Amino acid sequence: MPELPEVETVKRTLQMLVKGKTIASVSVELPRIIRLPGEPEEFARLLEGQTIRDVERRGKFLRFLLDDMVLVSHLRMEGRYGVYPAEAPRELHTHVLFHFTDGTDLRYKDVRQFGTMHLFRTGEDLVSPPLHKLGLEPLDPAFTLAAFTARIASRSTKIKPLLLNQEVIVGIGNIYADEALYTAGIHPARTADSLSPAELKRLHRAIVDTLADSVLAGGSSIKSYVNGQGEMGMFQHQLKAYGRKNEPCGHCGRPIEKTVLAGRGTHFCPHCQPEVTRRMKKLRRTTSRPTTD
Known part of the structure; x- marks a missing residue:
């Protein structure tokens, strides 16, 4: 699509x-x-x-x-x-x-x-339907870090399905969700409320940059997409995660993996996008320590 x-x-x-x-x-x-x-x-x-x-x-x-x-x-x-x-x-x-x-x-x-x-x-x-419930426009000046954070930070939903929800943020589908999460170094199965302020900032920037870069390249022609003049997009040649299963990660060289999340094929690097971060491990150790009277 x-x-x-x-x-x-x-x-x-x-x-x-x-x-x-x-x-x-x-x-x-x-x-x-x-x-x-x-x-x-x-x-x-x-x-x-x-x-x-x-x-x-x-x-x-x-x-x-x-x-x-x-x-x-x-x-x-x-x-x-x-x-x-x-x-x-x-x-x-x-x-x-x-x-x-x-x-x-x-x-x-x-x-x-x-x-x-x-x-x-x-x-x-x-x-009116179908436009009346659409969410934030990621290439609009109103898509600020504050607006983005307010819309998603408190949600317990996994971050990739949340990015695909058109009532939250519009225009992001499977390709650009994978690409933005890879660029931000965030595992697609992390919940939105587990993201730190620094991670939210990285993800916000990654969404804007990824979409803007793709627009400049005319979009991605993965299957049959062409523009109104019959021309293919070129951004598929810049993809770093989507469609690159078993190919080396551009950062660490380890294989890109593919899984299914919320019914959608999902590409990520398990090393560069850890499901549990050091901050989360430290928090878990702190909260699991027994208390003394």
Whole structure:
């Protein structure tokens, strides 16, 4: 599934390709993608004549800002957008086509057919499902160490599943959770409330840096991801933990291990990311000493 860097890259590409274009009509070939009462005819009717004023991102969702509507799109596993001449043949698995007045189409393709599109009146999308409960944006200036710490520090949940929780922090999936935890030297099975202030600071910095670096590289093309121009991302060549089972750790040279945590494949270095730290061992020894009267 595309994560924050991939969706951010698609957003930036679409800003260049479709911003300012006006929708003449819409063809919906797979109605279940559209999440709107009266779909898909009402969906097409409401979009006719609307101009795309901008394209934004909220977590892993794209937001197409129109004249008085907002189209919220989730790519799920393998959804992708592309701009084509209107006369170009339709490729297999093309499910929604936005026909512009300039003779081009914005086409949505999805082999797995898991993607979704919601349509709202302007101002309603951020207070309605699926966006209304989303958490902190890790590349937003408001994602400060204080905000991050306040959101997770007191929780007894294991840190990796917590990072994957979109109601806590948005945009982080399996790839970037593994990478950020590796960079911060934190075992993915540690609970959030076991992290020291220094560890929280390292993790906060690792999340921001990892996601920002991936955006600069155009995201990670692990399977089928490409941006709106059909270009692959390059960050997969910089991955230090994810997908590197049995390869040497870049710090200590020992093999990267893979386990399953909360149902997700998880990569880590057991030496550089110890499950029990020296501080925790010392605390356990202190609290286990017998008291004397």
